[in-house]
Amino acid sequence: DGGITQSPKYLFRKEGQNVTLSCEQNLNHDAMYWYRQDPGQGLRLIYYSQIVNDFQKGDIAEGYSVSREKKESFPLTVTSAQKNPTAFYLCASSPRWMNTEAFFGQGTRLTVV
């Protein structure tokens, strides 16, 4: 089955700790994205990557970091610098040069305790 896998589904973090969210895709897509979803605010772009070893900041990148060492993987680290990290995080992918729809994972719900 082709798709995007995010893990874990639920994550709890203590204040001051960094945490890494996993995103893996087997769709052979070049482009991958991380969004944050908060009630009433829709999906806001954190980071995106159009090709391996390259990534760009989105609208709300502060307090987050990413890497893109493999085409299939685009992990997101929520650092202690992120002031309000509790949210639902969605990973997506799409073909790079095609103006078409994105495909999404199931999401990770992060709660800071």
Place this chain on the structure above:
Amino acid sequence: AQSVSQHNHHVILSEAASLELGCNYSYGGTVNLFWYVQYPGQHLQLLLKYFSGDPLVKGIKGFEAEFIKSKFSFNLRKPSVQWSDTAEYFCAVNARAGGSYIPTFGRGTSLIVHP
């Protein structure tokens, strides 16, 4: 920069009522438009999309949307909703970025359908 506005943030309907969710976008060039749906506990998925041609687009589960270029709108409609349509609905446009396309979303509309 491209942006998307959704006018209705919360909509509550009874089964069999008609639905229309508003979406406006800001972009001067060629635009491709999307509606995504997020059912409770499920991943975000494509409902329908407009690229070119007939401005009336039909999607899954009886949904349709009309692209009106003069109004910069792409409203979602369904003549008769069902309880199973309860979900979050997002309008989106692909923003150009260095030859690639970055999905840009509206704030979403939460639809609750009462049986």
